[in-house]
Amino acid sequence: MSKEMIEKILKEIRHTFTGLILFEQLLNAILAFLLVYFVLFMFGIPPLYGAIPAAAIYFILNFTRRVRGIDVDIIEKKYPQLNERLRTVRDSLDQNNFIVEKLRDEVDLKMSKVTVGSFFDMKQSFLKIGAVCLLCFMIIFTSIFNLRLINDMGEFITTAGEKAVAISSNINDFFEGNAEGNGGDGGGLNGAAIFGSKSKAELGKDEVLMQMQYANDEIDYSREKQIEDQQFEERFLNSRGFEGAVDATYKEEYSKTDRKVIKSYFMEIANNK
Amino acid sequence: MKKEDAMLSSEYEKLRKTFDALYEQLDKIVIGQRETVELILIGLLADSNVLLEGFPGLGKTLMIKTLAQCLDLKFSRIQHTPDLMPSDITGTQVIEEVGGKRFFKFQPGPIFANIVLADEINRATPKTQSALLEAMQEKQVTVASKTMPLDLPFFVLATQNPIEQEGTYPLPEAQADRFLLKVVVRYPTFEEEVKIAEQYAKRQKNDEIKAVIGKNSLLALQQFTRQVPISSDMVQQAVKIVTSTRTDKNLEYGASPRASIGLILAAKARAILNGRNHVSEEDLKTMAYPVLRHRIILNFDAERQGMKPDDAIKELLKRV
Known part of the structure; x- marks a missing residue:
């Protein structure tokens, strides 16, 4: 067998395996496309923007990697009778003697028993085709009924952002003491609700301002002013509006009939005991 | 032809x-x-x-x-x-006399x-x-x-x-x-x-x-x-086996490039002897022992453990 024939065989091996890899990687790329499409659709992201580049990159990278790895040892592993012989033939293309000729003849004879189908994993391919069909069905189904986890990712991000900004603003206001309810109207998270309002108290003859420090638990107080002397009646009785009153239900005089009723009532209670 | x-x-x-x-x-x-x-x-x-x-x-x-x-x-x-001389092996010049004339004649040795x-x-x-x-x-x-x-x-x-x-x-x-x-x-x-x-x-x-x-x-x-044809993988493996002897932990002294040539040649001869038309990995591994055992020197630790050159080669082949 001539050197040209061996070169032809080696080229044919490369060509055949390139075809097999192309089919396999196309199937994988379709699967990747559909999977990414479905995931993006469920999360409300325009699916074509991500699915096409993802599938294309996947296909290109894997295809080139697998094609570069095509070598005769793929066949040697599958067909042990060709072990070491095929690669020896590959590496001795420039030699031409009777031993090499015999080796080439032997390899040619054994190569006739090699079939392309033995390198094609039917089970795996069918599983992938099944997965493609399932994904197509899921995409169509969710599209018809508009079933999504998130309707619009853009809107979701915007809303989430606004909420995050609001929370952040409240936290800032809280620590800067500008929140609502801090000595004023209530509502919202503010220092007054936690630390209490600023208050004025009278200690002896001094009016004192007392305020809890936000950064620590110290109480800040300072003298406001000296209070004016006031009489008890002036300060408390008049200012509070105290006055005596008789309970309208209290009576000193009862009628005979009332007295009888009351008496019999208490007799009843005493007899029942 | x-x-x-x-x-x-x-x-x-x-x-x-x-x-x-x-x-x-x-x-x-x-x-x-x-x-x-x-x-x-x-x-x-x-x-x-x-x-x-x-x-x-x-x-x-x-x-x-x-x-x-x-x-x-x-x-x-x-x-x-111990008393054998080089001339006893190669041969020597002897004086011969023919017709009254003397001349040196080379007497070939057993070599x-x-x-x-x-x-x-x-x-x-x-x-x-x-x-x-x-x-x-x-x-x-x-x-x-x-x-x-x-x-x-x-x-x-x-x-x-x-x-x-x-x-x-x-x-x-x-x-x-x-x-x-x-x-x-x-x-x-x-x-x-x-x-x-x-x-x-x-x-x-x-x-x-x-x-x-x-x-x-x-x-x-x-x-x-x-x-006899040999694939480039086998050549590299043969060289790898020989070069490994130079850095092996059990060896003081490793084999020279002459050993690489010898290993490939011996493997080819073994293939021919067994009726094969290509060199296999088994040829290399089998011939590694007779090719390398006289070209390596064990270090002190290996000798102390009672190791022989064949044991060192066996361990080396497992690693390679």
């Missing part, structure tokens, strides 16, 4: 049968030792030299003498002793043969040992400034005794490296020894040995061996 190729074209198909016939002839005299015979044949096919190491009385001389008869090659034996058995080579002095160096490598001898080529094929089979090391001169590394293989000749098995005892105790006359492979065929086979 060359004449030798045409001959080989038909002989390739019958190669296995030829070697089987060779073994059949050898089995008449040599009982067992099949592995040793195979390794010597590998050395022959690789056109290189072999060092045999074994205890006395294992039939080393008888084996090589019988092999020379089977190959129809001129055989000579040199018994090395002028096809198969030279250098018996107990470690008993000769380094000077005498080095007389073999040129012959083994260059296939030529220089005497009195005159270089004389040796008749091809030329093959040196040296033997050495692993015991009785007193008064011996261990082969220097430079000379040991020129032997392709170091073959350890082992004791025969019990059944083989029974057969030996029966055969050699009964009769004294040797059976007639027929030549199986001629001189020219052997030369052609040697060329044939070099043409």
Whole structure:
């Protein structure tokens, strides 16, 4: 067998395996496309923007990697009778003697028993085709009924952002003491609700301002002013509006009939005991 | 198509049968030792030299003498002793007188043969040992400034005794490296020894040995061996095995690039001997032992653990 024939065989091996890899990687790329499409659709992201580049990159990278790895040892592993012989033939293309000729003849004879189908994993391919069909069905189904986890990712991000900004603003206001309810109207998270309002108290003859420090638990107080002397009646009785009153239900005089009723009532209670 | 190729074209198909016939002839005299015979044949096919190491009385001389008869090659034996001189090996100029005229005539030494058995080579002095160096490598001898080529094929089979090391001169590394293989000749098995005892105790006359492979065929086979194809993976693996000896944790001294060439050549010869037309990984791993065991030196730690060179090679092959 001539050197040209061996070169032809080696080229044919490369060509055949390139075809097999192309089919396999196309199937994988379709699967990747559909999977990414479905995931993006469920999360409300325009699916074509991500699915096409993802599938294309996947296909290109894997295809080139697998094609570069095509070598005769793929066949040697599958067909042990060709072990070491095929690669020896590959590496001795420039030699031409009777031993090499015999080796080439032997390899040619054994190569006739090699079939392309033995390198094609039917089970795996069918599983992938099944997965493609399932994904197509899921995409169509969710599209018809508009079933999504998130309707619009853009809107979701915007809303989430606004909420995050609001929370952040409240936290800032809280620590800067500008929140609502801090000595004023209530509502919202503010220092007054936690630390209490600023208050004025009278200690002896001094009016004192007392305020809890936000950064620590110290109480800040300072003298406001000296209070004016006031009489008890002036300060408390008049200012509070105290006055005596008789309970309208209290009576000193009862009628005979009332007295009888009351008496019999208490007799009843005493007899029942 | 060359004449030798045409001959080989038909002989390739019958190669296995030829070697089987060779073994059949050898089995008449040599009982067992099949592995040793195979390794010597590998050395022959690789056109290189072999060092045999074994205890006395294992039939080393008888084996090589019988092999020379089977190959129809001129055989000579040199018994090395401490007083052996280089001229005793290479030959010397002697004065001859013819018709009243005297002239120097070269008297060739025992090295002028096809198969030279250098018996107990470690008993000769380094000077005498080095007389073999040129012959083994260059296939030529220089005497009195005159270089004389040796008749091809030329093959040196040296033997050495692993015991009785007193008064011996261990082969220097430079000379040991020129032997392709170091073959350890082992004791025969019990059944083989029974057969030996029966055969050699009964009769004294040797059976007639027929030549199986001629001189020219052997030369052609040697060329044939070099043409056995080997994949680049196998070449790299062979080099990897040899280079690993230089950094191995058990070894003080590793093998040289000559070992890489020798390993590939020995693997090719083994492939041919087994009737294969390509070199396999098994060839490399099997030939690693005889090719490397005399080219490596164990370090102190390995020797302290009682390790032998073959053990170190076995561990190295597992790692590679």
